[in-house]
Amino acid sequence: MNTLPNECYDMIFNNFQYEYNDLFSCALVNRQWCRIIIPILWRDPYFKLEDIRFIRTLLLTLNVEEQTLLIPFNITLPSYSKPLFEYTCYITSINSDLYKGIRNWLSFDGAKNLLHAIKSSLIVMFLRTSGTLKDLRLDEIICNQLLFEKLYENTTVTHVSLFISYKVNDDLLSKSIDRLVKFVNKNSTLTCFNLTSIRLGIKGVKTLLEALYKNTVLNSLGFFGNRIVDAILDQKEEKQ
Structure with a gap:
């Protein structure tokens, strides 16, 4: 049986970019569809930012340098295996709901310094991994040297x-x-x-x-x- 080119599937699935449940179902059909659909699902993750599962996945993506920002707070990061996909490389925008997601993951409001440290680490990670990040919205000032260094280097935002x-x-x-x-x-x-x-x-x-x-x-x-x-x-x- 002949299959359509990936470009055709991409056009078809993009018409359902806001039908998340349908796209999730289609992603389970086969590996080809999954590879096409994952970038669409993660392009604008506004519906996921407050989800603790999303935050947990993001924390698994932190490298050693980004994790170092969290050492003073002595928090336990998720220890699951690395994600199958580099999900964050597809993200094009991040808004202030990220802060809400971090609070949900912590299960309490937590110290403001801790919340800022986690958010700083995640934004640094986005700037490192996403070659498509265009829109960055922050709901609080983050006076973090590493974060601003990554902003200086970024050529996509x-x-x-x-x-x-x-x-x-x-x-x-x-x-x-x-x-x-x-x-x-x-x-x-x-x-x-x-x-x-x-x-x-x-x-x-x-x-x-x-x-x-x-x-x-x-x-x-x-x-x-x-x-x-x-x-x-x-x-x-x-x-x-």
């Missing part, structure tokens, strides 16, 4: 959205701005950059905008929930 809490201390905020500036200056593929709820102040805004001004590929910039006006008014009052 085109959309980055970051949120910095109002509660972040001045020292951490200053370091974060410096690293964001370095990231913007070094990244040649970034076309969309969104910053939400960021307590930058006049100096921080000026520093970041100067870096963004030099970026010749950026075509979309968003500042949301920022206290820029408050900072301007505060500066005016100080002068008076």
